[in-house]
Amino acid sequence: MQINKLILNQFRNYEKATLEFSDQINCFTGLNGMGKTNLLDAIYYLCMTKSNFNQSDKHVVQHEKDFFRLEGHFLRKDKKETVAVKAVLGKKKIIERNEIPYKRMAEHIGLFPVVIIKPEDTLIATGSSEERRKFLDNTLSQLDQDYLKHLIVYTKILKQRNASLKDFAKRNFYDEALIESYNEQLVEPAQYIFETRKTFVDHFHPVFLKYYKIISKEQEVVNCKYVSQLLENQLQELLIQNKDKDKYSTRTNAGIHKDDIDFFIRDFELKKFASQGQLKSFILAMKLAQYDFLAEKGSTKPILLLDDIFDKLDTNRVKQLIELVGRENFGQTFISDTGADRLTNILEEVGLEFRHFLVDNGTINN
Amino acid sequence: MNFSSKLIERAVEGFSSLPGVGKKSALRYVLHLLKQDEDATKEIAAAISELKANIKECDRCHNISDTKTCSICNNDLRKQQTVCVVETIRDVMAIEETGQFRGLYHVLGGVISPLDGVGPNELNIDSLIDRIAKENIKELIMAVSPTIDGDTTIYYISKKITDPTVSVSTLARGISFGGELEYADEVTLGRSIVGRIPYSNDNKK
Numbered sequence: 001m002q003i004n005k006l007i008l009n010q011f012r013n014y015e016k017a018t019l020e021f022s023d024q025i026n027c028f029t030g031l032n033g034m035g036k037t038n039l040l041d042a043i044y045y046l047c048m049t050k051s052n053f054n055q056s057d058k059h060v061v062q063h064e065k066d067f068f069r070l071e072g073h074f075l076r077k078d079k080k081e082t083v084a085v086k087a088v089l090g091k092k093k094i095i096e097r098n099e100i101p102y103k104r105m106a107e108h109i110g111l112f113p114v115v116i117i118k119p120e121d122t123l124i125a126t127g128s129s130e131e132r133r134k135f136l137d138n139t140l141s142q143l144d145q146d147y148l149k150h151l152i153v154y155t156k157i158l159k160q161r162n163a164s165l166k167d168f169a170k171r172n173f174y175d176e177a178l179i180e181s182y183n184e185q186l187v188e189p190a191q192y193i194f195e196t197r198k199t200f201v202d203h204f205h206p207v208f209l210k211y212y213k214i215i216s217k218e219q220e221v222v223n224c225k226y227v228s229q230l231l232e233n234q235l236q237e238l239l240i241q242n243k244d245k246d247k248y249s250t251r252t253n254a255g256i257h258k259d260d261i262d263f264f265i266r267d268f269e270l271k272k273f274a275s276q277g278q279l280k281s282f283i284l285a286m287k288l289a290q291y292d293f294l295a296e297k298g299s300t301k302p303i304l305l306l307d308d309i310f311d312k313l314d315t316n317r318v319k320q321l322i323e324l325v326g327r328e329n330f331g332q333t334f335i336s337d338t339g340a341d342r343l344t345n346i347l348e349e350v351g352l353e354f355r356h357f358l359v360d361n362g363t364i365n366n
Numbered sequence: 367m368n369f370s371s372k373l374i375e376r377a378v379e380g381f382s383s384l385p386g387v388g389k390k391s392a393l394r395y396v397l398h399l400l401k402q403d404e405d406a407t408k409e410i411a412a413a414i415s416e417l418k419a420n421i422k423e424c425d426r427c428h429n430i431s432d433t434k435t436c437s438i439c440n441n442d443l444r445k446q447q448t449v450c451v452v453e454t455i456r457d458v459m460a461i462e463e464t465g466q467f468r469g470l471y472h473v474l475g476g477v478i479s480p481l482d483g484v485g486p487n488e489l490n491i492d493s494l495i496d497r498i499a500k501e502n503i504k505e506l507i508m509a510v511s512p513t514i515d516g517d518t519t520i521y522y523i524s525k526k527i528t529d530p531t532v533s534v535s536t537l538a539r540g541i542s543f544g545g546e547l548e549y550a551d552e553v554t555l556g557r558s559i560v561g562r563i564p565y566s567n568d569n570k571k
């Protein structure tokens with residue numbers, strides 16, 4: 001799958017811009033704050049129906065404007081397709097595929113798969129468990145529509161359950177039947193999400209190992225282990241066990257929203273013992289494995305977005321990375337960097353075809 | 367808009383407060399009424415003011431009513447032991463329109479949604495549970511929206527029913543009548559296959 005043309009209108013620092021891409025490698029270079037990442041985010045938005053960097057569209061629309069529009073011309077399974085996002089602040093945004101608006105935007109997820117690799121990814125290893133669940137959800141939602149549906153349902157029920165626990169505490173009262181109603185509704189989506197995540201981590205591990213070996217050039221054994229309360233017990237039981245705890249803490253203490261992944265290098269916990277370099281290699285391997293996994297199991301090869309590629313990597317490592325994504329199992333790739341020459345030099349050295357865009361405060365030259 | 371008369375302005379404002387009525391339509395109604403006999407306008411005014419002053423909520427099912435209990439509850443010919451549970455009075459009207467149901471109703475007033483400040487106590491659930499025992503109700507048909515909150519409400523009510531002989535059913539969920547399969551969304555089509563019904567000539571009715 002590839003994007004051939006991108007049209008931005010009042011998106012972040014772009015008043016109006018149209019870009020035509022190479023189906024191989026595209027480079028965005030320019031100084032900090034000039035809008036390289038915004039271009040990557042525009043592509044991400046068209047694939048995932050939301051920004052990778054901001055939760056709210058208020059921050060996505062150009063400063064002091066009240067709407068933005070994105071349009072992408074894709075080639076998916078040898079067919080031309082158009083995806084458009086129209087967002088007016090204060091209104092429900094509209095996403096169209098081939099000029100037909102979606103009734104439910106979740107239906108779009110997975111049709112145009114995308115993987116973004118960015119400096120903040122180290123949070124997957126060092127941040128809270130939420131970051132690791134996001135990684136799981138991002139990958140699995142793009143592969144399995146049912147996973148996404150169950151996740152949406154689970155999240156909604158969980159919010160209602162927590163809201164009623166808070167309401168009970170405020171009114172000094174407890175309605176067992178209501179909590180039990182929510183418990184019963186949580187079981188089915190939780191079980192589906194649990195089983196899908198568990199199978200995924202098992203299948204993901206060998207792919208991840210393969211990329212870690214290529215990137216770190218070391219034979220260290222790395223491991224990832226899926227952690228879930230549901231491995232030990234059925235959710236229904238867990239919810240009963242946590243009844244009093246839930247009551248006092250006014251939130252739900254058991255469920256797949258507590259899941260985590262533990263990472264190890266040679267039996268040592270990654271979070272505590274890894275060096276910056278090891279950490280970076282680890283995360284890069286994970287994200288490339290995510291790409292590989294999506295390309296392998298999904299319907300079409302994802303677009304790869306590499307934000308700020310030189311972050312914590314020296315020239316040799318960047319060269320190695322570019323050689324890797326230049327191979328045929330990777331598809332269309334977008335790379336951003338602050339220095340123009342060092343990136344293009346490497347690309348020329350490696351002998352890859354690329355298109356170069358110079359980004360300067362909302363204007364683009366190629 | 368500039369009006370030469372404060373009276374017209376007041377009437378226009380009144381009409382334009384209605385859903386789906388803008389200033390221009392409101393003005394059209396007002397000018398039309400001006401051309402009518404005084405009796406005709408009085409009749410409309412009386413209808414509106416009496417509506418609000420005299421309408422009641424049925425003691426038994428919470429439907430709207432002119433009397434203490436509504437005309438549906440007062441109708442002895444309807445099955446007294448079958449109750450259809452709905453969210454709003456509009457749902458009562460919609461089901462009555464089908465002509466397929468000859469039992470009684472119970473209007474909940476919404477579905478459970480703590481995030482919107484609607485817990486079981488904000489709905490007519492306790493009165494439903496009371497009715498089941500008092501009126502010896504044997505069957506509940508849950509005709510609430512097929513949403514997560516609708517499901518919660520059904521779960522909750524069925525947990526509150528202590529009498530095991532009361533049967534609880536929900537509306538069938540599936541392909542709409544006269545619809546085409548290729549246009550049905552996957553969830554609906556999937557449910558329709560799982561919840562398929564045995565074929566008999568009765569289905570053709």
